[in-house]
Amino acid sequence: MKKASMLIMILMLMIATYSLTNVSVQAAENIEVEAESAIIVDAKTGKILFEKQSDLKLPPASMTKMMTEYLVLEAIKEGKINWDTTTQISDYAYWLSADPSFSGIGLIQDKNYTVRQLYEGMAIISDNATTVALAELVAGSEGEFVKMMNEKAVEMGLQEYKFVNSTGLSNLDLGENYPEGTEPNADNLLSARSAALLAYHLIQDYPEALEHSSMLRSELDGRELLNLNWMLPWEDNNFTQYAYEGMDGLKTGHTDEAGYCFTGTAKQGERRLITVVMKADSKASRFVQTKKLMEYGFSQFETAELFPSGFQLEQESVLPVSKGKEEQVEIATAEALETMIKTGEQEQYSISYQIDQDKLAEDGSLKAPIKSGEKVGEAILQYAGDVNYGYIGGKDSDQRVDLVTTSAVEKxxxxxxxxxxxxxxxxxxxxxxxxxxxxxxx
Missing domain, CATH: 1.20.5 (Single alpha-helices involved in coiled-coils or other helix-helix interfaces)
Structure with a gap:
């Protein structure tokens, strides 16, 4: 009897343990995100780790300013302006700044403001007047700046977008001040996927944007500017409960039409994630939902070196050589193939070779002479699992490295x-x- 009772207890314990494990896995696989759309992206490769209606076009509110930030930083890089360049506030920007319904901070006309001051006002507290002032400085008018925004969206490969002003406000709210060349009742539109791709380019091309988006506070005209991102490492206010490890950006947004939005980014170790939530129902909720996405991405995925530098596929490790002192040459990967993968899925990955046809003679051989380390093609990462991990920007995969020769072959x-x-x-x-x-x- 004692042995039977013991066996029953062990069996029940095993069932309970299995059930708890299974529930936790199911919970991780099915994140309940309380927002209209959402996405998680690996900031290094652009790989999509999770998405919910990520192609749905919605008003992005002040997340629009990520494109304005990009174009301002681009103008600085190209030498058209610098951080100490000064400009004054136009009547339009002053009108925005004086209106409390636009969260105006009360800029002063006939005063010189530096690009750095205006950029911090835009990036830290999401001020609209400083944003317009920068757009006018870079392009001459907001209408011309909007053209630049849409042209850059095409260049970046954004798929679902429409820019009608630099701030993210509705043109309807701007009245007679809506930018020339746009419709008076139009809204900016972005999908979560396009917002993530915009953030991806901003971080990749101008990482200094994170130095500003991570600033807790600044000052302008004697007024303290407090960052609207509650997930930064606050220590002395009510936001500490929302703080998240490694969070350093990127952009909040809110209008009546957009609801509450947030494009977040955090780095833990060597891994960086980008998340977007759109149309959450409160200021706090957008950060709570972002935390869910971040925790899922960092806990369920890992960066893995799947194939080392110098890797060779069996049966495909050599290429024939014509008119050379050797009849063949070995080929191998020039660098390691590394990506963010779901934990435990290493065996689902393989690579295939794509030989550059321009390097081959008519008989399919390489023509001597051949240099050591000469590129002859690419090794492309392949995934055989059940989940369709896409990539932002419409790419099928950016996980490829050069295939090179391991030795020279003289003619x-x-x-x-x-x-x-x-x-x-x-x-x-x-x-x-x-x-x-x-x-x-x-």
């Missing part, structure tokens, strides 16, 4: 080539004679 000299040609000639005659007599006596 054979004219004498050896001549001997080879003579040998081939007599070999051909011999084969023909052999075939003739085979046919004669068969």
């Amino acid at each position: 054979s000299n004219w004498f050896m080539l001549s001997l080879g040609a003579i040998g081939d000639f007599f070999s051909g005659i011999f084969s023909t004679v052999v075939d003739f007599f085979k046919g004669l006596f068969s």
Whole structure:
């Protein structure tokens, strides 16, 4: 009886343990995100780790300013302006700044403001007037700046977007001040996927944007600017409960039409994630939902080196060489293939070779001479699992590295080539004679 009771208890414990494990896995696989749309993206590769209606076009509110930030930083890089360049506030920007319904901070006309001051007002507290002032400085007018925004969206590969002003406000709210060339009742539109791709380019091309988006506070005209991102490492206010490890950006947004939005980014170790939530129902909720996404991405995925530098596929490790001192040459990957993968899925990945056809002769061989380390193609990462992990920007995969030769092959000299040609000639005659007599006596 005692043994039977013990067996029953062990069995029940095993069932309970299995059930708890299974529930936690199911919970991780099905994150309940309380927002209209959402996405998680690996900031290094652009790989989509999770999405919910990520192609749905919605008003992004002040997340629009990520494009304004990009174009301002681009203008600085190109030398058109610098951080100390000064400008004054136009009547339009002053009108925005004086209106409390636009969260105006009360800028002063006939005063010089530096690009740095205006950028911090835009990036830290999401001020609209400083944003317009920067747009006018870079392009001459907000209407011309909007053209630049849409052109850059095409260049970046954004798929679902429409920019009608630099701030993210509705043109309807701007009244007669809506940018020339746009519709008076139009809204900016972005999908979560396009917002993530915009953030991806901003971080990749101008990582200094994170230095500003991570600033807890600044000052302008004697007024303290407090960052609207509650997930930063606050220590002295009511936001500490929302703080998240590694969070350093990127952009909040809110209008009546957009609801509450947030494009977040955090780095833990060598991994960085980008998340977007759109149309959450409160200021706090957008950060709570972002935390869910971040925790899922960091806990369920890991960066793994799947194939080392110098890796060779069996049966495909050599290529034939024509007119060389050697008849073949070995090929291998020039660097390691690394990506963010779902934990435990290493075996689902393989690679395939794509040889550059321009490097091959008509018979499919490489033509000597060949340098050591010469690129002859690419090794492309392949995934055989059940989940369709896409990539923002419409890419099928950006996980590819160069295939290179591991040694040099010199071109054979004219004498050896001549001997080879003579040998081939007599070999051909011999084969023909052999075939003739085979046919004669068969």
